[in-house]
Amino acid sequence: MSTPREPSRDEALRQLITAAQTQLEREWLRLTTAQQDVLRALATARRRGSRPRAVPPAVRQTLIAFTAATARFNTDAAALIERWNAVDLPRAYRLGAEDALRSAILAPDARRPTFDWISTHQDVLSMLTAACYPVLIRRINDIVRRAQAFARAATAAARAPDPPTTDLATQHRLDTVPYGRGTQHPAASWAQAALSAQSITVANTGALTATTADLGAHWVQVTDGPECGWTSHPELDRAHGTLRSAEEAAIYPIAHPGCLRRFIPRPDLNNDPAIEEGQPA
Numbered sequence: 001m002s003t004p005r006e007p008s009r010d011e012a013l014r015q016l017i018t019a020a021q022t023q024l025e026r027e028w029l030r031l032t033t034a035q036q037d038v039l040r041a042l043a044t045a046r047r048r049g050s051r052p053r054a055v056p057p058a059v060r061q062t063l064i065a066f067t068a069a070t071a072r073f074n075t076d077a078a079a080l081i082e083r084w085n086a087v088d089l090p091r092a093y094r095l096g097a098e099d100a101l102r103s104a105i106l107a108p109d110a111r112r113p114t115f116d117w118i119s120t121h122q123d124v125l126s127m128l129t130a131a132c133y134p135v136l137i138r139r140i141n142d143i144v145r146r147a148q149a150f151a152r153a154a155t156a157a158a159r160a161p162d163p164p165t166t167d168l169a170t171q172h173r174l175d176t177v178p179y180g181r182g183t184q185h186p187a188a189s190w191a192q193a194a195l196s197a198q199s200i201t202v203a204n205t206g207a208l209t210a211t212t213a214d215l216g217a218h219w220v221q222v223t224d225g226p227e228c229g230w231t232s233h234p235e236l237d238r239a240h241g242t243l244r245s246a247e248e249a250a251i252y253p254i255a256h257p258g259c260l261r262r263f264i265p266r267p268d269l270n271n272d273p274a275i276e277e278g279q280p281a
Contacts, residue, residue: 009099034069096203097210104265193257204253217267
């Protein structure tokens with residue numbers, strides 16, 4: 001009977017990302033479904049011409065449910081982010097470090113080390129998670145603030161003679177995430193991009209720390225998408241199949257969200273003085 005194959009680094013990272021994204025989307029759906037219930041109740045009240053200054057009972061019930069959904073989103077999404085930071089990102093870091101140690105091209109007489117949580121790895125991971133956590137939790141807090149603003153606006157609209165459901169739906173969208181220059185992106189797209197960028201960055205930083213701390217290597221060989229540039233996707237300095245110093249690679253662990261970048265340590269090149277940054281491997 002054959003032994004089941006261990007998933008590759010990239011497969012394991014995709015599993016982490018997909019699990020977290022699926023749960024986050026589920027929490028988001030509960031919130032937006034509750035919002036739609038409020039909007040439908042307001043539309044019904046408008047058609048019936050309900051009495052001004054009194055929130056119709058049907059609307060009041062949906063607002064109570066929406067407030068509960070907002071509180072649940074706040075609690076459950078924040079718990080997800082905490083787990084991502086405390087469990088999933090350390091897993092991504094280790095996946096990257098172990099992959100680097102397995103794939104390293106060693107000198108003939110070199111010993112291949114195994115991964116251990118030495119203080120260097122612990123310190124680097126602590127810095128990474130300290131930087132990653134605020135990025136995600138700020139977004140969750142922003143959604144909660146927007147949901148609370150919607151609840152206040154919906155309550156005011158319920159007391160008006162003609163509740164403006166269209167304006168409320170447009171002005172208080174909870175199924176999108178605002179980016180720069182006023183653009184809006186679907187929540188699912190934001191979650192996938194944010195979680196992917198963090199996990200790949202952490203995995204590649206783990207690989208680079210293993211490169212220098214465990215292998216004492218100065219150079220890495222880059223694998224990436226064939227059209228991906230070194231500092232950003234459209235840059236003409238292509239990343240795939242090139243040699244980069246570990247220091248330079250640490251500046252650009254990824255070029256963009258969803259980046260396929262991976263580093264192969266090359267300690268066998270430590271004593272080669274002719275290597276230049278970015279040359280073909």
